[in-house]
Amino acid sequence: MAKLGMGLMRLPLLDENDFTNIDYEQVNQMVDAYMDAGFNHFDTAFVYHEGVGEDAFKKCVVERYPRDSYKIATKLPLFVITEESQLEPIFAQQLQNCGVDYFDYYMLHNVSGFTETAWKNVDLYSFIQKKKEEGYIKHIGISTHGNAEFLEEILFEHPELEFVLLQINYLDWEDENIESRKCLEVARKYDKQVMIMEPYKGGFLADVPEEAEKIMKEYNPDRSVVSWAMRFVANLDDVCVVLTGASTLEQLENNIQEIKDADPLNDDEYKILEEVSEIINSNITVDCTKCRYCVDTCSEDIDIARLFDLYNKHKMLEKDDWTQHGNAYLNYSKLPDVGIASDCIECEVCLEECPQQINIPEVLKDVAKTFETEIYGFEN
Numbered sequence: 473m474a475k476l477g478m479g480l481m482r483l484p485l486l487d488e489n490d491f492t493n494i495d496y497e498q499v500n501q502m503v504d505a506y507m508d509a510g511f512n513h514f515d516t517a518f519v520y521h522e523g524v525g526e527d528a529f530k531k532c533v534v535e536r537y538p539r540d541s542y543k544i545a546t547k548l549p550l551f552v553i554t555e556e557s558q559l560e561p562i563f564a565q566q567l568q569n570c571g572v573d574y575f576d577y578y579m580l581h582n583v584s585g586f587t588e589t590a591w592k593n594v595d596l597y598s599f600i601q602k603k604k605e606e607g608y609i610k611h612i613g614i615s616t617h618g619n620a621e622f623l624e625e626i627l628f629e630h631p632e633l634e635f636v637l638l639q640i641n642y643l644d645w646e647d648e649n650i651e652s653r654k655c656l657e658v659a660r661k662y663d664k665q666v667m668i669m670e671p672y673k674g675g676f677l678a679d680v681p682e683e684a685e686k687i688m689k690e691y692n693p694d695r696s697v698v699s700w701a702m703r704f705v706a707n708l709d710d711v712c713v714v715l716t717g718a719s720t721l722e723q724l725e726n727n728i729q730e731i732k733d734a735d736p737l738n739d740d741e742y743k744i745l746e747e748v749s750e751i752i753n754s755n756i757t758v759d760c761t762k763c764r765y766c767v768d769t770c771s772e773d774i775d776i777a778r779l780f781d782l783y784n785k786h787k788m789l790e791k792d793d794w795t796q797h798g799n800a801y802l803n804y805s806k807l808p809d810v811g812i813a814s815d816c817i818e819c820e821v822c823l824e825e826c827p828q829q830i831n832i833p834e835v836l837k838d839v840a841k842t843f844e845t846e847i848y849g850f851e852n
């Protein structure tokens with residue numbers, strides 16, 4: 473069975489409006505609970521928590537545990553790479569941020585057709601191979617949200633890659649954009665190690681519509697909703713790590729318990745998940761996983777991930793009381809230095825960053841219509 477990886481993408485915050493204001497005390501407790509449970513794989517990236525994610529790893533893990541007790545995976549930020557000369561300084565900075573002499577796993581971050589235009593003249597693959605030969609990386613790979621055909625092209629052209637980090641969960645298994653199943657099959661064909669991200673699809677699978685929850689609970693009242701998602705991924709053949717990005721100690725403890733209890737699904741349960749997927753798909757308005765890749769690119773400082781989350785939650789409830797998500801939107805709009813949905817100037821810069829291929833400016837129009845026009849009649 474796969475091991476649990478601790479993703480450091482959505483760490484607890486002391487100020488929910490400041491992604492750099494990390495609750496280090498709670499992260500220390502989470503790291504201790506995770507290590508005590510017998511796991512040791514941490515996953516971060518140059519861009520997580522607006523650039524302080526790797527530093528959080530150093531503070532909470534490197535400065536508190538011996539180097540041989542954990543594995544660290546991080547990622548080269550392709551989003552900012554336009555020329556070769558940037559590679560060495562960024563890599564050196566990452567070693568320094570993390571406080572280590574080498575990375576166990578190093579990935580090209582979010583390789584996709586969209587990001588390719590910026591770095592197509594930069595030989596990223598030779599760079600990471602060279603760093604491996606120099607002893608700064610143990611294993612090289614990619615993270616990608618591309619489809620199976622795209623993945624096949626990369627793995628065919630780059631046999632030096634040892635592993636892939638893929639978005640896999642029961643909802644995306646047969647999704648025609650994500651193609652989780654087909655991507656896993658391609659990775660197997662090329663004999664790559666597979667790590668999984670988004671097993672709960674950014675939290676969607678922890679908070680399914682009532683109708684779907686009812687079906688799961690009727691079949692087995694003792695199993696939590698999220699356990700179905702974990703059991704689905706943890707038992708896939710050839711998967712070595714399942715990453716979850718807990719935001720609280722409680723969530724992390726639940727993840728630990730879920731993977732320990734993750735016995736294989738039976739045929740009836742697989743059928744139930746197909747039914748549940750149909751219900752969820754008919755309820756999701758925006759397929760946003762809250763990865764936040766788009767947020768830093770927005771010149772209007774719109775917290776796209778946060779607004780889409782509010783919008784989804786609002787739409788998911790049959791009768792949403794405006795005091796819930798409408799008020800949350802109003803509170804957001806009053807924060808200093810943030811853009812609201814109607815501030816979008818449709819520059820489309822964010823589109824290149826979105827692994828879920830969401831038409832962000834179009835959806836923001838709906839968000840603005842719902843929260844600004846229909847509820848509050850904002851004047852912008």
Ligand code: SF4
Nearest residue numbers: 770816817819820822
């Ligand atoms: S299209 Fe809108 S949301 Fe996207 S980067 Fe431009 S202003 Fe920001």
Ligand code: SF4
Nearest residue numbers: 760761763764766826
């Ligand atoms: S809109 Fe796309 S890039 Fe932005 S947070 Fe959501 S999934 Fe990520």
